[in-house]
Amino acid sequence: MKICIYGAGVIGGMLASALVRAGHDVSAIARGPHLDAIRAKGLTVTNPKESFTHKIAASASPGDFGAQDLVIIATKTPALEEVAGAIAPLLGPKTMVGFAVNGIFWFYGDGFQPNGVRLDLSRLDPHGVLHKAIGAERALGFVCWSGGEIREPGVIHATRPGGRVAIGPALASNAAASRKLVEEDLKVTDITMEAADEVRVPMWEKYIGVVGNFAICTLTGGTIGQVHGDKGTQDVLLAVQSEADAVARAHGFNNTGFDIEKSRINPTVSPHKPSMLQDLERGRRMEIESSYLILQDLARQAEIKTPTLDMVVPLLVARARNAGSY
Numbered sequence: 001m002k003i004c005i006y007g008a009g010v011i012g013g014m015l016a017s018a019l020v021r022a023g024h025d026v027s028a029i030a031r032g033p034h035l036d037a038i039r040a041k042g043l044t045v046t047n048p049k050e051s052f053t054h055k056i057a058a059s060a061s062p063g064d065f066g067a068q069d070l071v072i073i074a075t076k077t078p079a080l081e082e083v084a085g086a087i088a089p090l091l092g093p094k095t096m097v098g099f100a101v102n103g104i105f106w107f108y109g110d111g112f113q114p115n116g117v118r119l120d121l122s123r124l125d126p127h128g129v130l131h132k133a134i135g136a137e138r139a140l141g142f143v144c145w146s147g148g149e150i151r152e153p154g155v156i157h158a159t160r161p162g163g164r165v166a167i168g169p170a171l172a173s174n175a176a177a178s179r180k181l182v183e184e185d186l187k188v189t190d191i192t193m194e195a196a197d198e199v200r201v202p203m204w205e206k207y208i209g210v211v212g213n214f215a216i217c218t219l220t221g222g223t224i225g226q227v228h229g230d231k232g233t234q235d236v237l238l239a240v241q242s243e244a245d246a247v248a249r250a251h252g253f254n255n256t257g258f259d260i261e262k263s264r265i266n267p268t269v270s271p272h273k274p275s276m277l278q279d280l281e282r283g284r285r286m287e288i289e290s291s292y293l294i295l296q297d298l299a300r301q302a303e304i305k306t307p308t309l310d311m312v313v314p315l316l317v318a319r320a321r322n323a324g325s326y
């Protein structure tokens with residue numbers, strides 16, 4: 001397949017490497033020193049056990065590549081509007097577009113209406129450019145559990161080998177096409193790729209699992225292991241996760257897998273700093289809208305009380321603003 005990775009950072013780079021190894025014709029949209037390094041030395045993706053370097057076509061300009069079978073957008077969400085403005089050359093009539101991003105998908109409310117809740121997700125596509133330039137008809141969610149960091153331009157380090165990605169369509173009418181893509185066409189073996197007919201299920205599962213870590217690691221500067229290792233910070237992060245779980249339940253997602261007692265008994269010992277904290281430390285824009293403000297919106301729309309979130313979010317917004325990251 002002809003696959004373009006739009007934003008070959010941590011997640012985009014890991015996916016690009018797995019897709020090259022599965023035999024696909026992979027190109028990457030990148031920019032700055034990262035682009036220069038990929039062009040000069042190839043894209044290197046390492047993990048504690050392996051290292052792969054791939055010579056792939058890379059450019060800052062989508063016009064260099066033409067229509068693709070699949071485009072996977074793996075930028076941070078604040079860049080999505082800009083990506084929507086530039087993506088046209090990569091799109092043919094049958095191109096599917098995957099969104100490998102954390103948080104609530106911008107298309108969450110397309111073809112989905114929970115009983116009794118009036119959804120308004122306009123915050124995630126304020127000028128409607130994602131709907132106009134890409135559209136829910138060709139959109140797929142890629143929910144990624146792998147983590148890592150850009151070690152230096154051109155070099156991505158994954159915390160561990162393998163990983164898990166759940167892939168599913170924005171619209172239920174595309175479930176069969178999406179399942180075929182995952183189960184027959186992608187042929188990725190190094191990462192576990194699962195087809196999800198309703199991608200909102202793994203979206204909530206992942207989101208509820210990280211929404212507490214993101215905020216508390218970012219506010220404290222600690223790793224996931226550190227914030228879980230302290231009962232006080234763990235209590236706060238689990239309270240945020242419980243509130244997110246309540247919103248998911250109000251939308252009919254009753255089995256996200258979140259269990260407050262299990263989360264407490266098995267604290268994560270990960271030395272990973274979540275991507276949001278990495279963004280803060282590197283002065284990059286943070287995913288405040290798609291990971292936090294939207295959750296408050298959804299909670300209010302569903303009349304769910306979120307007292308912990310309502311204390312944590314203003315602190316996070318202030319932290320991000322003071323660092324120039326929001």
Ligand SMILES: NC(=O)C1=CN([C@@H]2O[C@H](COP(=O)(O)OP(=O)(O)OC[C@H]3O[C@@H](n4cnc5c(N)ncnc54)[C@H](OP(=O)(O)O)[C@@H]3O)[C@@H](O)[C@H]2O)C=CC1
Nearest residue numbers: 007009010011030031074075079100101102146147148275
């Ligand atoms: N990092 C992680 O461990 C994980 C991240 N995620 C999620 O995955 C998504 C992607 O995150 P991550 O991989 O960390 O992101 P990164 O910041 O590592 O990578 C994004 C890349 O896209 C580039 N980019 C952004 N806009 C453009 C543009 N207009 N043209 C060309 N290149 C562009 C960035 O360049 P530049 O640096 O110049 O902006 C950067 O190299 C996020 O939603 C994140 O929350 C999910 C699981 C784990």
Ligand SMILES: CC(C)(CO)C(=O)C(=O)O
Nearest residue numbers: 145146147210273274275
């Ligand atoms: C790797 C993981 C799960 C850690 O919270 C993540 O999603 C991130 O850092 O963005």
